[in-house]
Amino acid sequence: MSGKTTDWEAIERAYRAGSLSMRAIAEANGISDxxxxxxxxxxxxxxxxxxxxxxxxxxKLVRSSxxxxxxQEQVRTNAEIIExxxxxxxxxxxxxxxxxxxxxxxxxxLCVALAEMxxxxxxxxxxxxxxxxxxxxxxxLIKGERQAYNLDTEEGDKTVSGLSALMDELSxxx
Numbered sequence: 001m002s003g004k005t006t007d008w009e010a011i012e013r014a015y016r017a018g019s020l021s022m023r024a025i026a027e028a029n030g031i032s033d034x035x036x037x038x039x040x041x042x043x044x045x046x047x048x049x050x051x052x053x054x055x056x057x058x059x060k061l062v063r064s065s066x067x068x069x070x071x072q073e074q075v076r077t078n079a080e081i082i083e084x085x086x087x088x089x090x091x092x093x094x095x096x097x098x099x100x101x102x103x104x105x106x107x108x109x110l111c112v113a114l115a116e117m118x119x120x121x122x123x124x125x126x127x128x129x130x131x132x133x134x135x136x137x138x139x140x141l142i143k144g145e146r147q148a149y150n151l152d153t154e155e156g157d158k159t160v161s162g163l164s165a166l167m168d169e170l171s172x173x174x
Contacts, residue, residue: 006031008039015040017085018050049082056086058150061093096148100141107141110134 006029014025015036026033039045114134119127145151 004030011036011039012043012045013081013084015045016047016049017053017081018047019053019085019089049078049085052078052082053085053089056082057089057093060086060090061150093148096144100144100148103137103141104145107134107137110137 011025011029011031014020014028015022020028022033022036026036110130111134114127114130117123117127
C-alpha cells in the first residue's frame with residue numbers, strides 16, 4: 001500500500017449499502033477484503049441497506065433523472081448512504097440501457113441481412129452459423145434488456161424460455 005490514508009467512513013458506507021462486493025470495495029480503496037471484514041466485525045457494521053438501495057434505484061430509474069452530488073460530510077445518515085449508493089446503481093443501469101440499445105441496432109442489422117440473404121447450396125452452412133449467432137445474440141439482448149428494465153419476473157422468465165425454445169427450433173430447421 002502507498003502512503004495513502006484509508007477512508008474507513010467511505011468504506012463503511014459502501015459496505016453498509018451492500019451494492020458492491022467486498023472485493024470491489026477493497027480494490028477501490030487499495031486494501032484487502034480481509035481488512036474490511038475485520039473492521040466490519042470489530043465495529044459491528046451490517047450490510048443492512050441493500051433492499052432500500054434497490055428500491056431507491058428503481059425509483060430513480062423510473063424518473064430517469066440522474067444527478068450527482070459531491071458532499072464530503074463526515075457523518076452520513078442512512079438516507080444519505082441510500083441516496084449515494086442508489087445514484088451510483090442508477091447510473092450504471094442507465095449506461096447499460098444505452099449500450100443495449102446500440103446492440104439492439106446491430107442485432108437488427110444482422111436480422112435484416114439474413115432475411116434478405118438468398119440461401120444456396122454454397123452458402124447454406126454460413127447462413128446457418130450466422131442464424132445461430134443471431135439467435136444467440138437476440139436471446140442475450142432480450143435477457144439484458146429485461147434485467148436493465150427490471151422486467152425479471154417468474155412470468156417473464158417463462159416468456160424468455162419459451163422464446164428461446166422457439167428460436168432454437170427455427171434455427172434447427174434452417
